[in-house]
Amino acid sequence: xxxxxxxxxxxxxxxxxxxxxxxxxxxxxxxxxxxxxxxxxxxxxxxxxxxxxxxxxxxxxxxxxxxxxxxxxxxxxxxxxxxxxxxxxxxxxxxxxxxxxxxxxxxxxxxxxxxxxxxxxxxxxxxxxxxxxxxxxxxxxxxxxxxxxxxxxxxxxxxxxxxxxxxxxxxxxxxxxxxxxxxxxxxxxxxxxxxxxxxxx
Amino acid sequence: xxxxxxxxxxxxxxxxxxxxxxxxxxxxxxxxxxxxxxxxxxxxxxxxxxxxxxxxxxxxxxxxxxxxxxxxxxxxxxxxxxxxxxxxxxxxxxxxxxxxxxxxxxxxxxxxxxxxxxxxxxxxxxxxxxxxxxxxxxxxxxxxxxxxxxxxxxxxxxxxxxxxxxxxxxxxxxxxxxxxxxxxxxxxxxxxxxxxxxxxx
DNA sequence: CCTCTAACGGACAGCGTTCTCCGTTTCGCT
DNA sequence: AGCGAAACGGAGAACGCTGTCCGTTAGAGG
Numbered sequence: 001x002x003x004x005x006x007x008x009x010x011x012x013x014x015x016x017x018x019x020x021x022x023x024x025x026x027x028x029x030x031x032x033x034x035x036x037x038x039x040x041x042x043x044x045x046x047x048x049x050x051x052x053x054x055x056x057x058x059x060x061x062x063x064x065x066x067x068x069x070x071x072x073x074x075x076x077x078x079x080x081x082x083x084x085x086x087x088x089x090x091x092x093x094x095x096x097x098x099x100x101x102x103x104x105x106x107x108x109x110x111x112x113x114x115x116x117x118x119x120x121x122x123x124x125x126x127x128x129x130x131x132x133x134x135x136x137x138x139x140x141x142x143x144x145x146x147x148x149x150x151x152x153x154x155x156x157x158x159x160x161x162x163x164x165x166x167x168x169x170x171x172x173x174x175x176x177x178x179x180x181x182x183x184x185x186x187x188x189x190x191x192x193x194x195x196x197x198x199x200x201x
Numbered sequence: 202x203x204x205x206x207x208x209x210x211x212x213x214x215x216x217x218x219x220x221x222x223x224x225x226x227x228x229x230x231x232x233x234x235x236x237x238x239x240x241x242x243x244x245x246x247x248x249x250x251x252x253x254x255x256x257x258x259x260x261x262x263x264x265x266x267x268x269x270x271x272x273x274x275x276x277x278x279x280x281x282x283x284x285x286x287x288x289x290x291x292x293x294x295x296x297x298x299x300x301x302x303x304x305x306x307x308x309x310x311x312x313x314x315x316x317x318x319x320x321x322x323x324x325x326x327x328x329x330x331x332x333x334x335x336x337x338x339x340x341x342x343x344x345x346x347x348x349x350x351x352x353x354x355x356x357x358x359x360x361x362x363x364x365x366x367x368x369x370x371x372x373x374x375x376x377x378x379x380x381x382x383x384x385x386x387x388x389x390x391x392x393x394x395x396x397x398x399x400x401x402x
Numbered sequence: 403c404c405t406c407t408a409a410c411g412g413a414c415a416g417c418g419t420t421c422t423c424c425g426t427t428t429c430g431c432t
Numbered sequence: 433a434g435c436g437a438a439a440c441g442g443a444g445a446a447c448g449c450t451g452t453c454c455g456t457t458a459g460a461g462g
Binding site (some may be wrong): 149 | 247251260276282293312314317318349350351352353355359360363365366367369370372373374376382385386389391393394395396
């Protein structure tokens with residue numbers, strides 16, 4: 001059997017409708033996840049204009065869909081982050097970027113939640129994404145700390161904690177208030193709510 | 202009909218089993234809500250050792266039960282808060298108290314979530330509790346601000362935002378890490394993650 | 403144009419949860 | 433002890449959601 005039968009190409013090219021549907025599903029999911037995190041699967045299918053079976057053929061379950069959306073969002077964040085000039089201020093800029101993206105999709109919120117719940121446990125579908133997020137932050141953390149921009153007792157975990165804090169503010173807030181509230185929250189996390197100290201204590 | 206029939210007391214005293222069951226239900230709910238926020242109602246009934254119908258007779262729906270638990274927790278917080286010496290530092294102490302209680306029950310998390318989602322909309326079952334929480338904070342906010350302990354651009358809303366941030370850190374975290382993580386988060390929110398400024402900027 | 407196959411879609415089975423119905427028990431009073 | 437009323441409990445109806453089944457459709461190559 002060194003050759004294949006006529007009508008069965010060895011490795012079939014991806015059919016056009018498959019690509020199209022996958023795109024439609026991801027777009028639909030992203031749009032719906034922008035508003036709420038607990039979107040029913042059939043809503044996603046409906047919005048994408050496909051049957052539920054198609055959805056499940058592309059993504060074996062709910063988590064897989066969320067992960068796929070989150071992955072695309074992370075891609076976008078990474079791309080935007082690439083435009084940030086490296087240096088002590090890069091971490092702060094990255095945080096603003098991430099929080100702004102969290103406002104736009106609950107998929108990223110899931111990633112942040114997963115990070116805080118089981119930081120080191122692999123096996124989760126989201127784990128790879130958590131690692132990516134962690135990596136992006138860690139990369140900018142070191143220079144910032146070295147330059148003395150950050151408190152000296154700070155760890156990367158603390159920075160991730162800040163993302164968890166932003167999550168708390170965003171979720172359950174009507175969409176049109178998320179931007180302002182999360183920006184303010186990040187501002188508070190960066191500078192604190194107490195009056196500036198005179199010295200370095 | 203100025204007098205009542207023998208077997209129907211005008212305003213019946215609360216039957217002992219009613220009181221007992223109500224207590225058992227609230228205790229069961231509080232214990233279960235300490236771990237997770239999405240406890241099934243029948244679990245609460247089972248833990249309390251009563252039937253589901255009894256649960257629903259006492260609390261018309263899920264939200265009513267949560268609200269009742271939250272109310273008791275808020276009572277406790279208020280009592281503890283009374284022991285805080287008034288003054289500029291009272292707000293910070295109160296925040297620690299509230300966050301510590303949020304760690305111990307998801308009922309309070311619900312209140313905080315409700316606060317952020319519709320701060321001014323009455324009608325909600327939790328609205329009264331939100332008001333109480335808001336009141337407790339506001340009471341200590343003014344002195345702190347006047348004493349210059351707080352940043353001068355700060356509003357009470359910002360302080361509530363800090364509670365929302367703590368919520369984000371707490372929820373979805375395994376119970377045994379909540380204390381440390383939320384305390385650290387509060388610390389960050391109070392002082393910020395950036396290095397101390399030399400002057401007052 | 404024809405055929406083969408992979409992909410599709412709607413309907414539905416299954417599940418976990420909320421809330422209700424109704425026969426039975428318990429309380430409080432005499 | 434006896435009685436009426438109120439509260440109880442388990443069983444189950446109703447619901448929303450997830451994930452699957454199978455007859456039908458449509459893509460791609462000959």
